[in-house]
Amino acid sequence: MSMSSALTLPPDETRRSGFFSRILSSDPPRSWVLSLILLAILLVLAATPFLFSGSQPLSTAAKICVFIVLVASYDLLLGYSGIVSFAHTMFFGIGGYGIAIALEQIEPTWASAGIGLVAALALSAVLAAAIGLLSLRVRAIFFSMITLAVASAVAVLASQMSEITGGEDGLSFQLPFELRPAFRPLEDQLFGVTVNGRILAYYLIFFVALFVFLLLLRIVNSPFGRVLQAIRENEFRAEALGYRVVAYRTAASVLSALAATVAGALMALWLRYNGPDTTLSFSIMIDILLMVVIGGMGTMYGAVIGATLFVLAQSYLQVLMAAGSEALEGIPILPILIHPDRWLLWLGALFIISVYAFPGGIVGRLRQAKQ
Amino acid sequence: MIEPLLKLSDVHTHVGPYHILHGVYFDIPEGELTMLLGRNGAGKTTTLRTIMGLWKASSGEIRFGEKDITAMSTPDIARSGIAYVPESMGIFTDLTVRENIVLAARSGPVDSARLDWILGLLPALKRFWNLPAGNLSGGQKQMLAIARAIAEPRRLLLVDEPTKGLAPVMVRSMIEAFKALKAAGETILLVEQSFYAASALGDNVLVMDDGRIVHSGAMSDLVADKALQQRLLGLSLDAHQ
Numbered sequence: 159m160s161m162s163s164a165l166t167l168p169p170d171e172t173r174r175s176g177f178f179s180r181i182l183s184s185d186p187p188r189s190w191v192l193s194l195i196l197l198a199i200l201l202v203l204a205a206t207p208f209l210f211s212g213s214q215p216l217s218t219a220a221k222i223c224v225f226i227v228l229v230a231s232y233d234l235l236l237g238y239s240g241i242v243s244f245a246h247t248m249f250f251g252i253g254g255y256g257i258a259i260a261l262e263q264i265e266p267t268w269a270s271a272g273i274g275l276v277a278a279l280a281l282s283a284v285l286a287a288a289i290g291l292l293s294l295r296v297r298a299i300f301f302s303m304i305t306l307a308v309a310s311a312v313a314v315l316a317s318q319m320s321e322i323t324g325g326e327d328g329l330s331f332q333l334p335f336e337l338r339p340a341f342r343p344l345e346d347q348l349f350g351v352t353v354n355g356r357i358l359a360y361y362l363i364f365f366v367a368l369f370v371f372l373l374l375l376r377i378v379n380s381p382f383g384r385v386l387q388a389i390r391e392n393e394f395r396a397e398a399l400g401y402r403v404v405a406y407r408t409a410a411s412v413l414s415a416l417a418a419t420v421a422g423a424l425m426a427l428w429l430r431y432n433g434p435d436t437t438l439s440f441s442i443m444i445d446i447l448l449m450v451v452i453g454g455m456g457t458m459y460g461a462v463i464g465a466t467l468f469v470l471a472q473s474y475l476q477v478l479m480a481a482g483s484e485a486l487e488g489i490p491i492l493p494i495l496i497h498p499d500r501w502l503l504w505l506g507a508l509f510i511i512s513v514y515a516f517p518g519g520i521v522g523r524l525r526q527a528k529q
Numbered sequence: 530m531i532e533p534l535l536k537l538s539d540v541h542t543h544v545g546p547y548h549i550l551h552g553v554y555f556d557i558p559e560g561e562l563t564m565l566l567g568r569n570g571a572g573k574t575t576t577l578r579t580i581m582g583l584w585k586a587s588s589g590e591i592r593f594g595e596k597d598i599t600a601m602s603t604p605d606i607a608r609s610g611i612a613y614v615p616e617s618m619g620i621f622t623d624l625t626v627r628e629n630i631v632l633a634a635r636s637g638p639v640d641s642a643r644l645d646w647i648l649g650l651l652p653a654l655k656r657f658w659n660l661p662a663g664n665l666s667g668g669q670k671q672m673l674a675i676a677r678a679i680a681e682p683r684r685l686l687l688v689d690e691p692t693k694g695l696a697p698v699m700v701r702s703m704i705e706a707f708k709a710l711k712a713a714g715e716t717i718l719l720v721e722q723s724f725y726a727a728s729a730l731g732d733n734v735l736v737m738d739d740g741r742i743v744h745s746g747a748m749s750d751l752v753a754d755k756a757l758q759q760r761l762l763g764l765s766l767d768a769h770q
Contacts, residue, residue, distance in 0.1 A: 381631070381632075384624060384628050384631070384632055385632065387621065387623055387624060388621045388624065388632055390623075391621045391622065391623055391624075392619070392621070394583055394603070395615070395619045395620075395621065397583075397602075397603040397604050397607070398581055398583065398603055398607055398613045398615070398619070399607055399632065399633055399635070399677075400604045400607035400608045400635050401604055401635070402602075402604045403604075456623075
């Protein structure tokens with residue numbers, strides 16, 4: 159090979175140095191509007207206990223944190239790897255049951271929670287690897303069907319094994335003492351708020367969710383993530399470069415399952431309860447799909463936008479509609495149309511409009527606008 | 530006698546119900562550029578895909594160096610040292626030019642001297658280094674596909690119709706790039722429709738028809754023998770010019 163005189167290699171403009179760039183794995187939001195929205199979500203979530211009173215805002219914020227992790231982990235599969243799995247709630251459920259069973263059956267301590275989480279992570283990893291190795295060789299549609307079948311079987315199993323899982327009633331349990339409402343780490347109020355175990359539980363969820371999200375961002379921007387994107391675009395080309403497609407897809411499935419398991423554990427910790435309806439339900443799977451599509455597939459930031467919008471709509475659309483219905487009383491038809499009982503109809507309509515208006519998701523649209 | 534780098538013996542390939550390759554025999558000598566010519570549907574692309582394991586040979590033997598690669602998986606064949614540039618360019622449009630090249634270097638970061646050499650060979654890529662590969666023109670995509678194939682030292686390059694659909698100026702750039710690769714001692718099996726490009730590049734030539742090799746020899750002999758050209762490439766000769 160003859161070498162030419164040394165050329166100056168073009169710099170990789172996508173890799174900028176700096177603290178924030180490193181934190182974001184050199185994958186910034188690439189749109190000012192998007193950056194501002196994400197920053198606003200981060201700040202509001204970080205300050206929720208001090209900004210809003212009452213339990214509903216805190217519960218909504220905790221649910222947003224959990225769903226950001228869950229949706230981001232699903233996007234690693236769907237958006238980055240092109241894998242359509244219906245078993246994601248199964249791993250979410252395993253995380254929830256891991257914590258619930260350990261805290262209920264052993265004792266409500268940190269050690270039990272740790273044991274439950276590690277056992278759940280191990281089970282999820284084994285299941286995800288087994289499903290991946292056995293079924294990721296077949297065509298995409300068959301893989302999806304297999305995941306649907308396995309997820310349904312696990313949901314039935316969780317209902318049937320009522321002695322361990324609590325069956326349809328689920329399991330209520332106590333948290334470690336430091337996370338209970340009665341625990342007061344500070345004698346004085348902080349910014350006018352009494353800090354208790356509930357707020358500590360919220361911050362535990364917030365910081366773990368932030369950490370897992372940044373970890374997922376690092377994974378999709380690593381060489382491993384690039385191979386996944388290449389496989390998503392054309393698996394034969396990736397194979398012709400020497401990449402073992404099944405191994406990479408299985409690894410992506412396992413990583414995604416582990417993150418979903420952590421999300422399930424966080425959900426159970428927040429609710430102090432786990433049951434089929436809160437983590438294993440197929441309707442949660444549909445919600446996750448919608449959040450991924452609305453936020454934007456193939457971008458981790460889409461998970462943040464999608465989860466925030468969806469959970470906010472789920473929590474507050476009914477309230478908003480009730481207020482609107484009252485305000486419009488006296489006008490024909492309109493108050494009936496926006497009666498709070500029809501909130502699901504309007505939620506559905508909103509999603510159809512947003513998917514139609516933003517086929518690349520909100521993040522895709524904002525980035526496109528910048529270009 | 531020097532052992533060929535690649536040897537196909539009585540290779541048959543079926544794609545679905547169709548019998549495409551009917552007993553292909555040929556040798557690819559190391560350090561030379563061999564052209565694979567033939568009309569559309571003769572089996573050229575199938576031959577390359579069969580060598581790469583993308584379509585499995587139903588019978589026969591493919592030897593690469595000392596190894597029998599007939600039944601090996603595509604990733605293992607690639608790892609053994611064969612790079613493949615498919616007809617459809619085979620780049621990843623969502624990734625940047627840089628990421629496409631880095632992706633091809635499985636064993637670690639691309640050696641900077643080698644990258645200098647590649648960008649010297651295909652200078653157009655340097656300008657689009659951080660752009661998504663989907664934004665490139667057809668010719669630039671083809672250059673990227675070749676750059677990716679040589680990002681790591683490989684023992685054999687399989688290239689499928691690199692000049693197809695390109696403007697004459699791009700065809701000339703491509704020919705220059707292959708001449709430089711040849712001068713660097715790369716072993717190349719190149720499928721080509723353009724006889725102009727083939728005659729400018731080839732050391733050896735194989736002509737396929739109906740899933741079989743119907744001629745093999747030195748390229749210079751085919752270039753000099755108009756009657757042979759007419760007989761072998763006859764009906765499609767105009768297309769080959």
